Amino acid sequence: MKTPTPSLPSRTGLDWPRAQAFLARERDSYAARNPHSAALAAQARQHLLFGVPLHWMNDWGTPFALHVSHASGAEVTDVDGNALVDFCLGDTGAMFGHAPAPVAAALVRQATRGYTTMLATADAAAVGSLLAERFGLPFWQFALSATDANRYIVRWIRAATGRKKLLVFNGCYHGTIEDVFVDLIDGRPTQRDSLLGQVHDLTEHTVVVEFNDLPALEAALAQGDVACVLAEPVMTNIGMVLPEPGFWEAAQALIRQHGAWLVMDETHTISTGPGGYARAHGIEADALVLGKPVGGGVPCAVYGMSERLAERAVKAKQDAPPGHSGIGTTLTGNMLAMAAMRATLGEVMTPAAYGHMLAVSARLADGIRQTLARHGLPWCVTQVGARTEFQFCPEPPRNGSEAGQALDAELEHLIHLGLLNRGVMITPFHNMMLVCPQTTEAHVDRLIAALDEVITQIKAPAVP
Structure with missing residues (x-):
């Protein structure tokens, strides 16, 4: 037959x-x-x-x-x-196991001490120190998801540089931040058809090139209008795509040469080791985003900045008119999330x-x-x-x-x-x-x- x-x-x-x-x-x-x-x-x-x-x-x-x-x-x-x-583990949200004992204990302790106050806590200060030590970036802020953390860091960098454009790699996924839903179709940037309710043309402010394509990356950056490159060090959400030898070393040099900033989204690649893929492989990012696994599955995320970027971000806020920055929510940095992150970083992600x-x-x-x-x-x-x-x-x-x-x-x-x-x-x-x-x-x-x-x-x- x-x-x-x-x-x-x-x-x-x-x-x-x-x-x-x-x-x-x-x-x-x-x-x-x-x-x-x-x-x-x-x-x-x-x-x-x-x-x-x-x-x-x-x-x-x-x-x-x-x-x-x-x-x-x-x-x-x-x-x-x-x-x-x-072996799904909440698509990385429970990468350190479901209900890890230190996180469960921290949540139980916090359960009768308040959930959200819109105020700082001792846990928040401790988490900042743990993040700086682990990832090598000195300044941090919080969000409720990696989507929000990606959105916020892009806004900070646009504000700090005065540039509007974001560069991403074809097939990327950084949560549901709208800016990234642009694909290369027959070599042309095209807004993804599946994106519901989007009314503005994303291709006006989003540049997309193929991963591992250094000439395309250089040509895009040479325009001088890219605020930042937002990338996973290894592409994961369209199927894994590894960087070719020397790609990130050359890419970093190009990004610096053309005045853009590099943001590493390590939400999935934190699987590499305690400091993520970038630190393990010598990638010196200007900013880093980490989402769902950092709180043991409790909704939270973090983003960190280099000292140079942090200085510019603070200046951008100080120079802006008073009013809402469009960054953060009332539940950002809530007490439960802070307790969960402190336990996860200190006792689980070992x-x-x-x-x-x-x-x-x-x-x-x-x-x-x-x-x-x-x-x-x-x-x-x-x-x-x-x-x-x-x-x-x-x-x-x-x-x-x-x-x-x-x-x-x-x-x-x-x-x-x-x-x-x-x-x-x-x-x-x-x-x-x-x-x-x-x-x-x-x-x-x-x-x-x-x-x-x-x-x-x-x-x-x-x-x-």
Whole structure:
């Protein structure tokens, strides 16, 4: 029997009709395993838009939304009592485990001492010191999410420089700060069609180039109107894209030469080590943003500045007319967030925790590589510290365009559902996996075994 030709490069080596039959069985299995989630999903649809607290919670590819009962360490238990090994970890929000004990204790202590006062606390001063020591930037401010932190630091730099333009890399994601939703389509900057309700043309003030493309970066900066480059040191949200050797060294020189500033968004790449990817690899950023993991999953974020940038930011505020700066909210720096961050930075994000996470992540990456090789699938595996991802292409992509071409949402959802039904949960988009301090070798071996079983069910049979 002749194996059907795959319709997409990502499906090379797969039997797609067989995969579709597998998906149908998995959807039935999911429904049978999760009757209480089904009932709650039906109830939620009566009053929640899209039936979930936020619409992207439907991106898991499940027949209906999974509802969680509780989570601890590296495991999640759903409302039907199914225990799941969690390699999603809140898409980095719980990268140091669900409900880490020091954070839980800090929140309990703060619970009867007030939640928000719009005033400074001793915890805030301690957090500032911990951040400066860890990341090497002397001045810090707070936000409720990385989205807000990115928005605020861009505003500060625009105010400090008088320049209006922001430069980002094609395929980037820095939360929902509107300025970054510009893609390169056939080489031309194009506002992303999926951005709802946007009425101003973002291409007027956003410049976009490909990651790892130094000539394009230099040409854009040479115009002399870019306030800052906002980037992850490793692209993560379109599939991982590593910097080529020497890229960031040369990029930093170009950014300085043309009077722009460099902002590193380390919300995902904090997986690298205690000081993030930039510090580990000698990238000297003018500003740094870190979101969801810094409070152990409690909503908060931070952004730091060099002394030179901080001086200019303070002057911009002092020179501005009185009134609202457009930066910050009344809940920014609230007492619960400060307590959570102090505990996370001081007791959870430790070198020992990273030592364990990096070793377990290496086991995961090696195991997936061996599994893919055994099945003859032309997919690659990339690891950045505690973060691992496999992509549907034989070689790691060099930029956002290449990474985007390797995506196959239908295949991703099929694999993710198959893993979920086997007690393993990974991030619902791409094929990203995180480990936390509580992830064990047994957890990793369970994921690899589940992936092996799923691939066995969907790959093309050997031709005799």
